[in-house]
Amino acid sequence: MKRIVILGGGYSSVWCYRAIRRWMGASARITVVAPFREHVFHGFTGEVLEGGLKPEMLVSPLDEVIPRAERVQGWATAVDPDRRTVTVEWQGETRVVSYDELVVATGAQDRIDHLPGLAEHGWSLRSPGRVEALLEHLDWIDRQVPEDAEDARRATTIVVVGAGFAGTEVAAALGRRYGDARRIVLISGSRTVVPVWQDKRSLQDRLQRNLRDAGVELLTETRVVAVDEHGVELGDGSRIEAATVVSSLGSTVPVIPGLERFQEPDGLLAVDECLRVTDGVWSAGDVAAVRRRGDRVPKEALWAIRAGTTVGRNIARRSRRAEARRFGFRGLGTVAAFAPGRAVAMLWGIPLPQLVGWLVRGAFFLWYMPSRRTALSIVRWTLGRRLPVAVPVVTGPIPRPNLVGLAGGRSRAAALRDQAAPDRVAAEQPRRAAGA
The missing domain is CATH 3.50.50.100 (FAD/NAD(P)-binding domain)
Known part of the structure; x- marks a missing residue:
């Protein structure tokens, strides 16, 4: 049975898992190493900030989306490609996980340390x-x-x-x-x-x-x-x-000790056209320097999904001693x-x-x-919303039901705005009193 370890719980990891499960079935023992218990879908972040969708509606438990994988909670702190091991740390405890095939899909982090404050x-x-x-x-x-x-x-x-x-x-x-x-x-x-x-x-x-x-x-x-x-x-x-x-x-990518020699100058892992880093190590998603026709592909969800699927299929092909196939997605x-x-x-x-x-x-x-x-x-x-039947022209804000109302039905946000412009408010008071 092939021991396959996937680092990360994002788009590439989930679709890599699904491809391996589909093409290898019970012949693969899949271990997913991730510090979080949930997969977060970022596509509807705007709708959440607008005040419509609840944040929890974008969260899927990893146990639900990768149901037959062994989950190891923690951070991958070292990789030894020669011994084929990954060191995982979590809350002061250290664990070493062995693999036959490793998928590095740890994603990226927000770039916040280069701007003071x-x-x-x-x-x-x-x-x-x-x-x-x-x-x-x-x-x-x-x-x-x-x-x-x-x-x-x-x-x-x-x-x-x-x-x-x-x-x-x-x-x-x-x-x-x-x-x-x-x-x-x-x-x-x-x-x-x-x-x-x-x-x-x-x-x-x-x-x-x-x-x-x-x-x-x-x-x-x-x-x-x-x-x-x-x-x-x-x-x-x-x-x-x-x-x-x-x-x-x-964004910026985290550096995993043991893989430094495979990194490009900006920290991304260099991969070949089949998304292979080195023998037994693959990479997909934001952490990988995936190229198409010589140019880096965008750091977008669909590219990460398709790259993860390609890695999963290539691992399955290699298990059958078939040649790995190149990443051929052209984008939509x-x-x-x-x-x-x-x-x-x-x-x-x-x-x-x-x-x-x-x-x-x-x-x-x-x-x-x-x-x-x-x-x-x-x-x-x-x-449950009022869907448009034609291209609408939005001229006002979408109401926020959770804003605390003040006298006259005005929100605290409106009160803050009025205090920020006292001269304008004073000029408007006579019109308000007259019902204008």
């Missing part, structure tokens, strides 16, 4: 529990009503640093969550948002129009040099005072969602209408969710 004062979303922590922070801010106008301005400002797909969706989701009760600032270091589409003018126009409709303030060609408890410092010496700073600055497209019925998407290089892009995105995410139970709960939630 970001780790201490910023919020990241990739690791399990981080979305919930951000939501708790936002709810805490909602409950505060500072007396000082400057404190109120800071409390009502959210800065999102990084304008790739994730940062753009996060900023739009926060804009939908709060409407004009918050100032949402999206900072991009380049001249555009979503740099991979920087030469697609029509897509850039759609992206920026959707951000404006969500109430997002966009700053391009702007560099953040430091983060502190009061906000961010920009490269030109100016500041944005903000109580909440969300990081979407990309990319999408950024902004509201129900509104998404900017390209499929096989063809721009899609916004409603079609939104529907394709939803169908794809639901199809690839590892838990059918979790996917069904999201379908129920979606059907």
Whole structure:
């Protein structure tokens, strides 16, 4: 019986496990090493931040998605490719796991240590529990009503640093969550948002129009040099005072001792066209330098899923003494969602209408969710909403049922906004009193 060890519990790991189970059956003993007990699906993070989906709806227990694998909870702290062993540590205890075939799919971590103050004062979303922590922070801010106008301005400002797909969706989701009760600032270091589409003018126009409709303030060609408890410092010496700073600055990969000689300069594991690192070691997902026609493939869920499947099939083929096959996935497209019925998407290089892009995105995410139970709960939630029948124009915020109301039905978020602009509020009071 082949002893197969998979490091990580993300997309590549789950689909690698499924491919091995399908093609090898009981002839493989699969061990999955991961520090967390759940698989987190990040595709609907925007819907969670908006206030619709609950965070637990994106979580699938590993025992459910890899039911016949032996699970070892812990961090892989060393790999010995010669002896074919992995050292695992958890809560002060050390365990050595032997393997015949090893799959390194440990994924990536949020890149937060290169910007002073970001780790201490910023919020990241990739690791399990981080979305919930951000939501708790936002709810805490909602409950505060500072007396000082400057404190109120800071409390009502959210800065999102990084304008790739994730940062753009996060900023739009926060804009939908709060409407004009918050100032949402999206900072991009380049001249555009979503740099991979920087030469697609029509897509850039759609992206920026959707951000404006969500109430997002966009700053391009702007560099953040430091983060502190009061906000961010920009490269030109100016500041944005903000109580909440969300990081979407990309990712970095953890280094596992024993595999250093196989790493490329940026830390990713070098793999051949079959996704093999060395004899008996394979890699897929964000930790692997997967290439197609000489270029690195995107760090996206579908690429990780297909790479994990390829590794699983190749391990099965090698067990039958057949040749491993190269990774041949060509990609499908990319999408950024902004509201129900509104998404900017390209499929096989063809721009899609916004409603079609939104529907394709939803169908794809639901199809690839590892838990059918979790996917069904999201379908129920979606059907419970008022679905669009045409491409809608969203002109206001989606209501937040959990905001604590104040006198006159106003939320604390609105009260914070009004305290941040006392002159405007004073001017509006006569109109409010007159019922205008």
